[in-house]
Amino acid sequence: MQKYLESSVIVAKFGGTSVADLPALQRCADIIQANPAIRVVVVSAAAGVTNRLVALAKGKSNDAERMQLLSEIMAIQHSISGELLPTPEINAQLREYLSRMAELSAYLSEVGVEASKQDELLALGERCSSMFLAELLRQRGLTSRDFDACQVIRTDSHFGNAEARPMRIGMLAKEYLKPLLENYCVVTQGFIGSDAADRVTTLGRGGSDLSAALFAEALKAHALQIWTDVDGIYTCDPRQVPSARPIAEITFAEAAEMATFGAKILHPATLLPAQRAQVPVFVGCTREPEKPGTWIKSKTQQRPVCRALSLRRGQVLLTARSLNMLHARGFLAELFAILARHRISVDLITTSEVSVALTLDATGSHSSGNSLISNELLAELAPLCDVEVEDGLALVAIIGHELSNTPEVASRVFQMIAKKNIRMISQGASPNNLCILVREDDASDILNTLHRGFLET
Numbered sequence: 479m480q481k482y483l484e485s486s487v488i489v490a491k492f493g494g495t496s497v498a499d500l501p502a503l504q505r506c507a508d509i510i511q512a513n514p515a516i517r518v519v520v521v522s523a524a525a526g527v528t529n530r531l532v533a534l535a536k537g538k539s540n541d542a543e544r545m546q547l548l549s550e551i552m553a554i555q556h557s558i559s560g561e562l563l564p565t566p567e568i569n570a571q572l573r574e575y576l577s578r579m580a581e582l583s584a585y586l587s588e589v590g591v592e593a594s595k596q597d598e599l600l601a602l603g604e605r606c607s608s609m610f611l612a613e614l615l616r617q618r619g620l621t622s623r624d625f626d627a628c629q630v631i632r633t634d635s636h637f638g639n640a641e642a643r644p645m646r647i648g649m650l651a652k653e654y655l656k657p658l659l660e661n662y663c664v665v666t667q668g669f670i671g672s673d674a675a676d677r678v679t680t681l682g683r684g685g686s687d688l689s690a691a692l693f694a695e696a697l698k699a700h701a702l703q704i705w706t707d708v709d710g711i712y713t714c715d716p717r718q719v720p721s722a723r724p725i726a727e728i729t730f731a732e733a734a735e736m737a738t739f740g741a742k743i744l745h746p747a748t749l750l751p752a753q754r755a756q757v758p759v760f761v762g763c764t765r766e767p768e769k770p771g772t773w774i775k776s777k778t779q780q781r782p783v784c785r786a787l788s789l790r791r792g793q794v795l796l797t798a799r800s801l802n803m804l805h806a807r808g809f810l811a812e813l814f815a816i817l818a819r820h821r822i823s824v825d826l827i828t829t830s831e832v833s834v835a836l837t838l839d840a841t842g843s844h845s846s847g848n849s850l851i852s853n854e855l856l857a858e859l860a861p862l863c864d865v866e867v868e869d870g871l872a873l874v875a876i877i878g879h880e881l882s883n884t885p886e887v888a889s890r891v892f893q894m895i896a897k898k899n900i901r902m903i904s905q906g907a908s909p910n911n912l913c914i915l916v917r918e919d920d921a922s923d924i925l926n927t928l929h930r931g932f933l934e935t
């Protein structure tokens with residue numbers, strides 16, 4: 479193994495499709511073996527596992543459904559272990575993980591939903607992946623070891639959507655992780671952490687990217703690599719816009735806007751730790767590692783007005799009306815305080831004399847999949863205002879530079895989609911985005927039209 483240099487450590491994250499089966503894990507191992515600077519590897523659960531664990535964690539399935547979900551998860555994990563032929567210790571560990579899944583899912587459906595148990599259950603998908611990849615690397619002759627991310631990723635106790643504690647993570651990484659890096663390639667889990675009482679927490683759906691960024695920040699890594707099933711960040715989700723193309727370089731600010739406004743390629747919070755620590759981020763494809771991919775950095779050579787588009791479906795528009803709002807102070811503060819208590823973040827906002835309209839993201843990043851607008855929330859809002867909730871909406875974001883200071887951008891948007899209804903528009907808060915709220919049924923047409931107009935000319 480090449481001599482370990484603290485300043486050149488690379489953290490590499492492999493997503494669910496990249497660890498879906500043994501051939502996929504072999505591709506991860508090829509990438510790791512080809513670059514000795516990769517000392518920390520962060521993995522997600524194999525594709526399809528977290529969705530099934532989420533279904534089990536809701537505790538609503540009957541015995542037959544529960545058994546079906548468990549046997550599907552077991553089939554995925556056994557197909558990997560069957561081909562990998564791991565040591566008896568690994569097989570015993572796998573049996574322990576799978577029987578814990580059965581135990582926890584039975585508890586949640588019989589005794590009732592308990593947030594800490596839900597997270598303990600969800601974490602088992604990632605635990606299986608890190609165990610398998612560490613074993614595969616060992617079989618290939620690398621000194622690797624499976625490391626429990628809960629030892630380092632300290633969070634608050636908001637199970638299902640826990641918030642990381644970067645300072646504490648830095649200290650724990652120094653104590654428990656750094657000393658291992660000289661001798662080992664460490665494989666660990668994304669998505670999971672622990673609270674101050676050492677209970678397992680999860681960071682919200684898609685949270686493995688964030689875990690990897692937190693490890694990179696804590697280690698002051700030379701780079702963070704996000705390996706996935708596409709060869710970089712595209713000008714738009716290639717599943718939505720077939721003519722989208724990969725972007726060579728993008729700034730942290732632009733990539734963060736893309737992630738926030740729906741580009742599933744990165745978890746929205748991923749870039750904060752990377753940006754704080756000035757760690758450049760590479761996004762590449764596990765199947766085609768030789769392709770150039772995308773680099774996310776502080777500065778890029780080109781600064782186009784329009785760099786990319788993103789789409790977030792499942793938007794909810796909440797309109798709050800109250801005559802008390804007229805010339806009154808504190809109405810918005812009260813409204814936002816209630817939303818904050820329910821841990822709901824607001825994206826777009828417009829106001830009129832007696833009403834305020836807000837968009838809320840209902841796609842739900844909560845790992846447990848609990849719904850966003852609860853009856854408790856509506857009951858708390860009732861004394862303050864009349865509330866109307868509209869769904870079936872989508873948010874389309876145009877992302878780039880100086881959008882709010884460039885003439886004709888907004889007029890071009892309106893011209894290009896003149897026949898579609900724009901329910902709400904938001905421009906000016908950031909020079910990096912212009913957002914429109916449209917009917918979900920129109921979203922695909924609008925996205926393709928704007929892509930042709932702004933990015934294919």
Ligand SMILES: Nc1ncnc2c1ncn2[C@@H]1O[C@H](COP(=O)(O)OP(=O)(O)O)[C@@H](O)[C@H]1O
Nearest residue numbers: 493494495706707708711712714715741742743
């Ligand atoms: N702008 C974009 N560029 C590339 N991929 C995107 C973009 N927006 C959304 N995606 C989607 O993100 C997917 C990768 O994210 P995800 O499925 O979470 O991967 P992983 O399991 O590796 O974390 C791609 O398959 C692609 O369809």
Ligand SMILES: N[C@@H](CC(=O)OP(=O)(O)O)C(=O)O
Nearest residue numbers: 493494522528683684685686
């Ligand atoms: N397994 C978790 C965490 C994650 O980030 O997965 P992926 O890297 O496959 O998006 C989830 O599905 O939410």
